[in-house]
Amino acid sequence: MSDQSAPDSRHVVIIGAGHAGGTVAALLRQYAFTGPITLIGDEPISPYQRPPLSKAWLKGEADAEALMLKPDSFYGEHGIDLRLNATAVAIDRAAKQVRLKDGQSVAYDLLVLATGARARRLTIPGADLAGVLELRSAADAEKLKAALGPGRRLAVIGGGYIGLEAAASGRALGAEVVVLERERRLLARVACEVLSSFFQAYHEGRGVVFELGADIVAIEGESGAVSGVSLADGRLIACDAVLVGVGALPNDELARAAGLGCTNGVAVDLEARTSDPSIFAIGDVTFRPMPHYDRAHRLESVANALEQSKQAAAAISGRPAPAPEVTWNWSDQYDLKLQIAGVPFDADEILVRGDPAAAKFAVFHLQQGVVRAVEAVNAPPEFMMGKQLIASRRPVARDRLADTAISMKEVTA
């Protein structure tokens, strides 16, 4: 593809300077791509890691510098034109130009969409009060941190991973935390009942209060600031701040307006290429093939952002495509490390290995005896071997997998 002796003349423009956008820019340089790169981000700071915002950073265990993907000087030193506080408003595919909010246009030869996802918002009365927070960006996290501390009361709407991580960090900082969840159990959309019950009990043991099956009718305020959350049964949950963590939506509007194929997110192939061969898309915004499952899906994870960054950077710089990875994610709450591999598509059986009461166990999701996903709590061997079992797509012996006397290495022996 590229001529090794002369600099590449192709201009790569990346929209979105988050974890995916920042990574693909850096990888292009690692892969010896020599053409100009422009990285356009609407936040005021250079690319950073979002996962610690609800975990180590929120608890004060990691500083702002530790969050940054690269030092600020990196971009200039590597010929990456990082444009911060810049918002792309349209893509003109015929002219191969990106139009920015300030009226400027940026011409591209290859475009990478890394626009990510945004927090889903509530439409109930009071949802726009000061003190109603979400958690996606560093700016969001600053506001949340300022609302936490001894004696402060936080109501979390949504019992998903973001909500639970914030609850754990909030407790670590001395705040009182109530989690309100519409469903009858926590993590209802993303995890099985064994895990839901386990996390509920663990959080309750550390002072978190849960309102499950909560029918929230409004967020109440006094002089424009949050004072509580009203439930349909007439109760008011008093609080000083509300964190809304009810899922995320792909920022695929630019792609849709430009006529790119979109489903739930921007449809891409295993090179992270969209329906336009000059345009790639990576990260939370994509609807991507899942080779281990013979289907497509939209994932929200760092592992996904990094894998697709590698796919796009390899395709652009003419390298062989990377081997497909088993998707994974993690969550840190208190002294618990949850590691999740795979997605339990079409699982017909759940197998628990280890003892939830000992806070050291794994839940395997099987489909006709084949491991499709594993959720491992303080159980790295189950997670690591689980990834290999998912990739192998071969049935496992259930009795051996359930028997902790047999090590994970010997399970398939």
Place this chain on the structure above:
Amino acid sequence: MAKITYIEHDGTEHTVDVKPGQSVMEGAVKNNIPGIDADCGGACACATCHVYVDAAWLDKTGSSTAMEESMLDFAEGVEPNSRLSCQITVSDQLDGLIVRMPESQH
């Protein structure tokens, strides 16, 4: 600052200054050195920052935690001097440290 030398699997050497307090993983990632993926950013959750510590430095880099040990156990090409570089904190004592990278982190 501590000078750390990272040697890629193909023998390419990178020597950079790393700030005490940062991890050996961060030193590689922030300097865009290939060969250390560090998917989880240092949470000891992924085992994609695997390195081999040069024999002369094994005493100074200390020993691995139980969590690190059990992650490494399933990484590819593990040797007695294998470590997860996110779990080695840089200090002045590590000035001159040499680590080598495995062929693949995935």
